[in-house]
Amino acid sequence: MSPFLLTLNDVVMQGEPLGEGAATGLVGQLSSYMVVSGILFVLGVATIITRRNALYVLMGTELILNAANINFVAFARFGGFGIDGQMMALVVVMLAAAEAAVALAIVLRVFHDFGSIDITRTDSLRD
Amino acid sequence: MDFMFIVFAGLAVLGGLVMAFHQSIVHSAFGLVGALFGVAGLYWTMGADFLGGLQVLLYVGGVTVLLLFAVMLSTRDSTRLALSRYVLVAPVVGLLGMFIFQAYRGVYQVVQVLGVQGPEAPQPTTQQIGELLLSPDGYLVPFELVAVLLLLVLIGAVTIARRGQEQDEDQGQPAGTESGGTP
Structure with a gap:
């Protein structure tokens, strides 16, 4: 089967290459965390795409970073990679906090200059 | 499947759904609080106790309060979908x-x-993380870089947020009660 051809069976990860018993064992636990992470990631992307308010874009970014962090910690726990995944997640949390502080300051500036935080209206550099 | 996993994963996904699809931005912000708390619970179910506590302190306590302040300071319309x-x-x-x-x-x-080999029973991770953060063959350099970055962010955020007030004072508009100490 072509690797780019998806069936519903592949999406829910119950295809035949995984072997029996995988869904109840350790890898099954890992995959359930990965599914939650994927759902959160897609919700964050949907928020970023659909909203025009800059604060929604920030909230979607936070959700995406958290989805990535779940994967880091899940692989550290179930993938046999020790505690390094947790250290990466720690750095990501710190950077996300810094990003939120700077981005909210920028949002306040944009609101002050444009009277709105609609990201489609902040186009004074366009022409 | 683990009962606590279902509870926290449900909380995370439900909060994410509320954040993505609710009309009011304040409700969306509280949906984000639920999602972030659910993620912290998922950390706890994976034995990452320190990281879960940090998540609650930093995200649920800090970033969300910042977001709510920005919502109150800047949003006029609810930006309907x-x-x-x-x-x-x-x-x-x-x-x-x-x-x-x-x-x-x-x-x-x-x-x-x-x-993969089976996971051992979860151990407390705070001591391991502390030793790794301060050992030269561990994560000492990223730790110090993050410290410098946080200082830069502190100065940068204050600078960006204050620049507008200085322009107001140049234009002769009253800039509220704050007046002073600008270098």
Whole structure:
């Protein structure tokens, strides 16, 4: 089967290459965390795409970073990679906090200059 | 499946759904609080106790309060969603989700081939993390870089947020009660 051809069976990860018993064992636990992470990631992307308010874009970014962090910690726990995944997640949390502080300051500036935080209206550099 | 996993995963997904689809931005912000707390609970179910506590302190306590302040300071309209935007965006998001799960499936098979060993019972991780953060062959350099970055962020955020007030004072408009100490 072509690797780019998806069936519903592949999406829910119950295809035949995984072997029996995988869904109840350790890898099954890992995959359930990965599914939650994927759902959160897609919700964050949907928020970023659909909203025009800059604060929604920030909230979607936070959700995406958290989805990535779940994967880091899940692989550290179930993938046999020790505690390094947790250290990466720690750095990501710190950077996300810094990003939120700077981005909210920028949002306040944009609101002050444009009277709105609609990201489609902040186009004074366009022409 | 683990009961606590279901509880916290449900909280995370439910909060994410509220954040993505609710009309009011304040409700969306509280949906984000629920999602972040659910993620902290998922950390706890994976034995990452320190990281879960940090998540609650930093995200649920800090970032969300910042977000709510920004909402109160800047939002006039609730920026209603049009259904047409969802119709346009749905195929993009659906394709993205399918690609993500396909990539996950690849990683999943690789991990299975490597042969993971069973996880030992979860240990307290605070001491390990502290030792790794301060040991030169561990994460000492990223730790110090993050410290410098946080200082830069502190100065930068204050600078960006204050620049508007200085322009107001130049234009002769009253800039509220704050007046002073600008270098």
